Amino acid sequence: MLDVKRLLILGGTGEAAALAHRLGRRAGLSIVTSLAGRTRAPAAVPGEVRSGGFGGAEGLARYLAERNIDLVIDATHPFAAQITANAAAACETAGVPRLVLARPPWQAQASDRWLRVPDARTAATVVGDLGRRVFLSTGRQDLAPFAGQQGIWFLVRMIDEPAEPLPLENYDVILGRGPFAAEDEAALMQEHGIAVLVSKNSGGQATYGKIEAARRLGLPVVMIDRPALPEGLAVHSVDEAAAWAESHCPAEPEPPEIRA
Numbered sequence: 001m002l003d004v005k006r007l008l009i010l011g012g013t014g015e016a017a018a019l020a021h022r023l024g025r026r027a028g029l030s031i032v033t034s035l036a037g038r039t040r041a042p043a044a045v046p047g048e049v050r051s052g053g054f055g056g057a058e059g060l061a062r063y064l065a066e067r068n069i070d071l072v073i074d075a076t077h078p079f080a081a082q083i084t085a086n087a088a089a090a091c092e093t094a095g096v097p098r099l100v101l102a103r104p105p106w107q108a109q110a111s112d113r114w115l116r117v118p119d120a121r122t123a124a125t126v127v128g129d130l131g132r133r134v135f136l137s138t139g140r141q142d143l144a145p146f147a148g149q150q151g152i153w154f155l156v157r158m159i160d161e162p163a164e165p166l167p168l169e170n171y172d173v174i175l176g177r178g179p180f181a182a183e184d185e186a187a188l189m190q191e192h193g194i195a196v197l198v199s200k201n202s203g204g205q206a207t208y209g210k211i212e213a214a215r216r217l218g219l220p221v222v223m224i225d226r227p228a229l230p231e232g233l234a235v236h237s238v239d240e241a242a243a244w245a246e247s248h249c250p251a252e253p254e255p256p257e258i259r260a
């Protein structure tokens with residue numbers, strides 16, 4: 001009988017979903033995708049899906065042992081630093097091989113006007129010098145540092161309607177889930193008289209439209225750099241991550257020979 005390996009994909013990104021689709025039919029591999037549970041209607045993926053935190057690194061280490069997880073691929077968002085640190089610690093404790101799948105960061109092009117900053121707190125301190133109408137596309141988790149900024153109007157995009165007022169003085173919310181085309185992003189920025197864009201350097205195509213739009217409109221971008229990854233194996237593509245998982249699986253049985 002084929003020995004079945006259990007793979008935990010830490011998800012919440014398009015790459016995590018693509019990886020689950022890619023490996024979903026692999027014989028000898030059973031997949032669990034874990035989501036933080038922040039999005040109300042996440043896209044369906046093959047295999048088992050669990051939702052909600054594990055209870056820190058210790059909780060995750062317990063989960064790995066209880067569920068006999070053989071492999072972990074951390075395909076969380078490049079800015080989800082806490083779960084990535086927890087996964088590194090938990091896999092170390094449980095002796096489970098771990099790989100990080102993180103799409104490459106965007107690179108500034110010649111006509112881009114990026115001001116690179118190390119974190120959202122620094123972004124909040126510099127944005128007012130660049131403009132008073134700000135497209136704040138950092139996501140819900142990173143709004144708090146902008147709370148004290150007086151005299152700035154923020155356009156905030158979210159996937160789900162916020163349950164509570166945002167911690168900002170002057171703002172409008174628009175709802176939307178990527179991918180976003182550059183033409184639409186440019187039209188949105190013009191419609192709202194945006195003077196500056198604040199973005200995390202998330203990488204990938206789905207949200208690159210706003211970066212292209214800012215370039216076309218000649219707008220400055222406050223670009224928040226990624227947090228550093230913990231030590232360990234990391235790849236940039238779904239293909240590489242799938243190959244790593246497959247290299248830990250038993251060989252697939254040959255299809256039976258058909259004789260004429």
Ligand SMILES: NC(=O)c1ccc[n+]([C@@H]2O[C@H](COP(=O)([O-])OP(=O)(O)OC[C@H]3O[C@@H](n4cnc5c(N)ncnc54)[C@H](OP(=O)(O)O)[C@@H]3O)[C@@H](O)[C@H]2O)c1
Pocket residue numbers: 010011012013034035036038051052053054055056057059060075076077079080081082083084086138139141200
């Ligand atoms: N940060 C972003 O900009 C961003 C953008 C798009 C998507 N996302 C996705 O949204 C999720 C939350 O992001 P975040 O920045 O809030 O994460 P975070 O700060 O790194 O994690 C905070 C806590 O949320 C729980 N958690 C996060 N991801 C989880 C997962 N995939 N499965 C189970 N629990 C998870 C963990 O709770 P416990 O300690 O209790 O285990 C973790 O300690 C991530 O899965 C990420 O891929 C994040």
